[in-house]
Amino acid sequence: MSPTPRSHSTSPNRRIRRTQMVTQPQRTPPRLTREEALQALTTLREQGDQMTKNKLTRSDRASLEALIELLRSHDEVPVRELLKRLWPRTPAAAAASTFRSFKERMNDRFRQLNLRVRLEHPKDNRPLSEKNLWLERALAETEIAASELAERFAREQKREYHDTPREEYVPQEVATELPVVRFQDTLRQFAEQVATEHWASLNDEQRDFLCNLSTILQPIVQLVPPIPDREPPVVAFECLALSPTGGSFGQVLKAMPQVDGALIRCLLAIGAAKTANALRSDAQQNGVRGAQHLIFTINLDPPMLASPYFEAFLERFPDLLRHNVVFEVNEETAGPMVKMARRYQVADDLRFALDDLSKWDAKARQDIETYAEMTKLDVGRFQEIIRRLADEPKQVIRDLAKYAVPGKPLVVEGVEQRLDMRFLEGHWPLDKLPPLYAQGHGIEPHPLWSPWLADARHFGLRGGQILASPFLAEATRIVSDFLTEAERPQLRRHSHGPVYRLDLPGSAVGTRDTFKLAVVSDRVEPLKVSASDLADADCIVVKQRDARLAREQLTLAQLPSHLRSFRSLPGVGAQSLRKAPLPEQYVLGDWVHQEVREGRRDRKEGSRESEIKVAGLSFLLDWLTSPAAPFCALLGDYGMGKTFLSRVFTNEVLERRSQGADLPVPLYLDMRALSPDLQARRVPELEDMVVTLCRNAGFPDVKADAVLAAVRLGHVALIFDGFDEKAAHLTDAEATALMDQIRRAAPKASNGKVLIACRTHYFEDTPHEREKVGGGALTRTREGRIPADFRIVHLQPFDQKRIQEYLQKLFHENAERIFDFLGRVHDLMDLSQRPFLLFLITQHLAELEALAARGQHIGAADVYQAVMEEWIRRDTGKHEIPTDVKVAFMEELARRLFAEERKQINFKQLRAWLQTQMKDKMPAVSLQDFGRADADLRTATFIVRDPEGNYRFAHTSFQEFFLARYLAASLSQRHPDALALPRLPKEVVDFTVDSLHGKAYQRETASLTIQTVLEQPYVPQVSENALLLWLAWRQVRPESAPEPARFELQGAKLAGLNMSGVRMENVDFS
Known part of the structure; x- marks a missing residue:
């Protein structure tokens, strides 16, 4: 049974402000100046300590000191500030009650010491937290007598309304939001039945007020x-x-004269x-x-x-x-x-x-x-x-x-x-x-009545109790304090059985529609509340969370921070994109619409999948607004434009929201930009990743649990870009655990939307994609997910039409000539199908045209080589470090980051590392030269810095290219120990093989080195990486691939390696 009867219902109440006529004079005691007030409080403190009886308690003395401190900077002390300083962790209602007792005790002491002053605040109907506190003169006996005489005259006058105290006729603004139980339907039905014509003659506002x-x-x-x-x-x-x-009663009659x-x-x-x-x-x-x-x-x-x-x-x-x-x-x-x-x-x-x-x-x-x-x-x-x-x-x-x-x-x-x-x-x-x-x-009634009654003084009234538990009252106060003055009139409050509903304007929490809170009476178990009483509520406010209740729940302690965080989320969304690290090197206006391909299982044809191609941006917008499929995986090879499409999508959603579209706030998280401490963790928690997102966006106070609550409600969509960047260095179990963390953002039965952008090669094949993204089983997961909950699309390469469109945007009248050049040079048109490579090609056309004129084969590594050489030429005369040494530094930095399974290095570590490297490569360098060399490296084209001073390669492919250069050089110099690294990604392997075909002597020496490694006894990491290079080499250049007579792979870790169609003889896996 609940203190709020199940038959209660309501219509929204309205705020009414009015001023009563003055019918009696009031004597206003003069207020003390700030200096006089400080002197009075200081005297009270000093003499209070000297009293033989009733000395100041430690608590009262601390409160008095805080009041004195605030009064030094305020003529009137805001009660809110005093409550916050004295009782920061005490619920507002309890803090207000404690304050009133403190005020009465201090005024009693003023009287005992005959100081003729008193602490006072306004006696209007505003909440106590909105009032100011001051010191004023206490009236003398003659003044009191005169006041009593005036009061007697006022009492003898005929009152306009019975039971209306005289003080309620003085000017007063009534604007209190009260969480009191009302019986609107009962009152409305009675009025409609017994005063039909009179009731019908009233307008909606009058009827609403009466109900x-x-x-x-x-x-x-x-x-x-x-x-x-x-x-x-x-x-x-x-x-x-x-x-x-x-x-009061008199004010009601005055408000409704009709x-x-x-x-x-x-x-x-x-x-x-x-x-x-x-x-x-x-x-x-x-x-x-x-x-x-x-x-x-x-x-x-x-x-x-x-x-x-x-x-x-x-x-x-x-x-x-x-x-x-x-x-x-x-x-x-x-x-x-x-x-x-x-x-x-x-x-x-x-x-x-x-x-x-x-x-x-x-x-x-x-x-x-x-x-x-x-x-x-x-x-x-x-x-x-x-x-x-x-x-x-x-x-x-x-x-x-x-x-x-x-x-x-x-x-x-x-x-x-x-x-x-x-x-x-x-x-x-x-x-x-x-x-x-x-x-x-x-x-005050005995505390045993507290589950049903709340002290009306906490809402600015003179006293009495209202039928609303302190729990409901505190929830209402929190919401009222959170709303701005302009928003409070839009707050709607009504009862549904044991549930008190608070409907906030959507603008207060960053949504288009009304945000509905259902406050469940602390006398009732939430599980026993009728579903109809909780219908369409966004969040349920409960005394204690219950995991069995499949609804978004908040406690009173969480409510303030969640509301503040909800209000901040639109700003977080905008800043998450604006302040995202590693901004794209090509502008939004250059973007060309790409298609995505989705494989769908055909029910009529059993397990066979059909392919559907649609515009990528349109697909993502349709997915976002669809009630199905909370998860979407956007897959593509390196340089295919996953990051750019993710950011274009985020920007498009923000733009549409600004024009009034009812879309969730997109929060963009680049997983390459996780803080160093999170990068160091194998599997960071979802909450920690969200904290990083908010901090990077400039909102460190936004709570992760509030963001995730908004995701579950469908008010926020999370966009995780670069999943493979973090997962590449994890074991299969760890990568699965990381995906599990991301999936937690949108649990079963929630309205959450989560987009994950990842490289295609992270997955072995299509079934593996569904298994990893979906969390296990291909039919139904332990979480209750089914394949329809996950949309998996592959970003498609540019076709010739889109390549032409891109060139036209950048080069206008020269676009046709450049397109013809791409078609004439072997493989260059194929490379141009990757948007990022097309961008690099267009930036270095002169170098590539020179290579083509010499009849040289052009591969992906040649494009990146052209970028590197252009950087060296551009900065001629500016280099503090010899260019060959600088390139070697880049290669060594790429190797170190990859070996340590990191994506970035702090500037202090970078400086220390650079100093060590220079001692080996440039032993005669001076301290001054080192400073210039340090700055030279940190301002290199391929290196970027975030606000925390962490340096990283501007694009992952640059790190992969320099690592491949390091490996190619090492293998061509017969240093197989360079392969003692974690398993090489496919991109690094491809870059390495491509780089080795530039010069014949490098190719032959490297081939022999790889062959020797595979024929000799197994060496951890070295043998596995040599096998990866051999497999890739024989696939793209079989005529020059190494030909091992045998393969010594005892104990090799080959899990996840695709060797289908490969023929090997004399292999030892024992």
């Missing part, structure tokens, strides 16, 4: 007879009016009765002692009593009124109204209490007091009496006794101080007078 009327509960505690060793227990609550924005006041009164009475029933019955079922006998009082004045709506109320809700509801009749009930009240009492078994007993006409009181169960003394009269406590305590009791009716309990209203309650408990003569009860704004 959101609710109740504030003022506790009534038992003072006499006292219960030993216990705080005075709550025995009743008075149900007072509460408007949607925190206004509405029949009797209808308003009955709607409030219905809400009060429903509130009473919900609280009493739920507390009783949950074993709260005394809940069964709990009394609720509802105001009943003559306009309501005489209205036909009241009779309809009694007829429609008899069950609610039979359970301990007492109607308070006031002093205006006289003559015929007394008889009418008596008739209802007899006919409907109503229970009465006499309200404001001091104001009753003697005759009217005599007529009705016989039928009343209790009497109540009003706030004003009690305050007049209790002020004489210090001087005439016995007279206080005698004056109060005048309003006691024999045999009927007396309730005194306006009891605010615990001191007054102790006095009455100890001095009320129970042997002569009836039981005594106290009611007041400041009375």
Whole structure:
């Protein structure tokens, strides 16, 4: 059972701001200057420590020091700052309560020390955290007397509305968001049925306001007879009016002058009765002692009593009124109204209490007091009496006794101080007078009521309790504090059974649609909540997460950081692309649409796959907006444009979002740019990779768990580029674990979208692609995934039409001539099918044309060689290091990074490494020369630096090219130990074989070196890499390939090596 009845429903409430007329003067005590305030607080601190009794506690002293420190830089101290400094980890509601107690203690000390100052803040309806704190002069006795006289005159004036305290007529802005339980459907149905025409004449805003009327509960505690060793227990609550924005009964009437006041009164009475029933019955079922006998009082004045709506109320809700509801009749009930009240009492078994007993006409009181169960003394009269406590305590009791009716309990209203309650408990003569009860704004019910009630003071009201657990109240406060002033009016709040719904404007969290939070009552297990009550909620706010609940869950502790992170995500998406490392060397305008090929299994033809080719960008956009297939793998060989297409896709989504498209925020992560500590880890956690993404984008405070929650909700799409860059140095099990980490971003039943860009050769074949990307089985994985959850597409090479389109964009009238050149030179057109190689070719046409003129074969290695030679020529006269030594450094750097399975090196390590290398290659270099050489290497064309000072090759293919040069040179110089490296990637192997065919003597020596390695006893790494080079060599240049007489491969690690169709003789694998 929940404190929020399942029948609750609602329509959105609206904020209403209004100003009441001033009907009485108010004396405003002068505020202290900053210097005066500091002096008063310092005096309080010093003299407080010298007091023999009631010395400052350590906690109060620390709080006082913090207040003094803040006051040094503020004329008025923002309460929010004070709460943040003093109680940073305390929930806001508890911190506010602690602050109020501290403020009261400090003001008591000011009085004890006769300093005539006090701490004060505004008494409006804003949340405490939005107020400022100051020090002001305390009024002198003569000023107090004058104020009391003015108050007495004001009380004697006829009030415009009963039960509206005088302070509520002063200018006041009501703008409080209250998480109170409302009964909108019940109120609407009643009004439609009993006041059909009148209700229809109202506009939507008026009807909405009336349906959101609710109740504030003022506790009534038992003072006499006292219960030993216990705080005075709550025995009743008075149900007072509460408007949607925190206004009282009088403010409701002023806000709705077009509405029949009797209808308003009955709607409030219905809400009060429903509130009473919900609280009493739920507390009783949950074993709260005394809940069964709990009394609720509802105001009943003559306009309501005489209205036909009241009779309809009694007829429609008899069950609610039979359970301990007492109607308070006031002093205006006289003559015929007394008889009418008596008739209802007899006919409907109503229970009465006499309200404001001091104001009753003697005759009217005599007529009705016989039928009343209790009497109540009003706030004003009690305050007049209790002020004489210090001087005439016995007279206080005698004056109060005048309003006691024999045999009927007396309730005194306006009891605010615990001191007054102790006095009455100890001095009320129970042997002569009836039981005594106290009611007041400041009375707090026992903590056992906390699952159902929240202190209204936490929302800027004077006091009382609202039917909403502190858990619900805190969730509402967090959301309200998060929203901007412009966004708060768009917040919509309503109830669904035990669920309190908070609908935030989508703009606050970076989405187009409303963001819906479902706050589940802490009295209910989330699993037991009806699915309909959680329907269409984006996130569920729970007291404790439950892994069995397949919904996105947040705790109160997570809610603030998640909301802040959600707001930042559009910025993260834009900056993740703008600040992505290694920016492409060709501009967005040069991009040519590429096709992707997808293999689809034909159901009619069994396991046979059909191929479909579509435009790559269009495919990715369709995949992103499709509800199916949360994962997509974009595969392609090196230089095919995977990174560029990934970035074009990210940019296109951002552009469409800026134009209003309902698309998730794309977050682009280049896995080559993982931080050094993550690069050092074999398998980084998904959360750590997301943290790197956000930090690189300039949002270090965005939480990884919030980003992943947004992914699961479908508000964010993750784009992992360069998976193979990280996985290349991992074992098969580690690479699988890394893919598992990425797949965690979009678990089963989520709305997540994840794109993975990877080189094709990372996978052995098509089944291996599906197995690795899909996480295991080819039919259904342990995670419950099926093949349809994964789209795998291959980026297609440029055809001649796209090559021409690219050339036309760059070279215009020269495009045709260049295209003819590519067609004339053997293999050059084939190389141009890779966008990155086409880019390099067009940048070095002169060198390649010279090679072609000499009749030389041009391969991929020749293109990169031309790039390197152009760099050397361009910087002629600038080189601090001889060019041959600089190239050797590049080769050695590529070898070291590959051997250490890293992609980057920090500038400090690079400098130390360079110094060591120069001692070997240039021993006569001076320290000054070394500094220039260091800068020379770090500004090389092939090297780039990130903001953290990590250096790496500008494109992976450059590192592969220089590593291949190193291997080719080493093998041609008979140094087979150069092959003592991790297994060589296919690109390095191809580059090496290509490089060895430039000069015959290099080719022959290298061939002999490889042959010797394979024929001699097995050497770890060296033998495997020699076999890789032999296999590639015999495939592309069989006429010059090594011809080993035998293969010594005992213990060789050949897992994953594709040797289909290879014939080998005299092989020893033992």
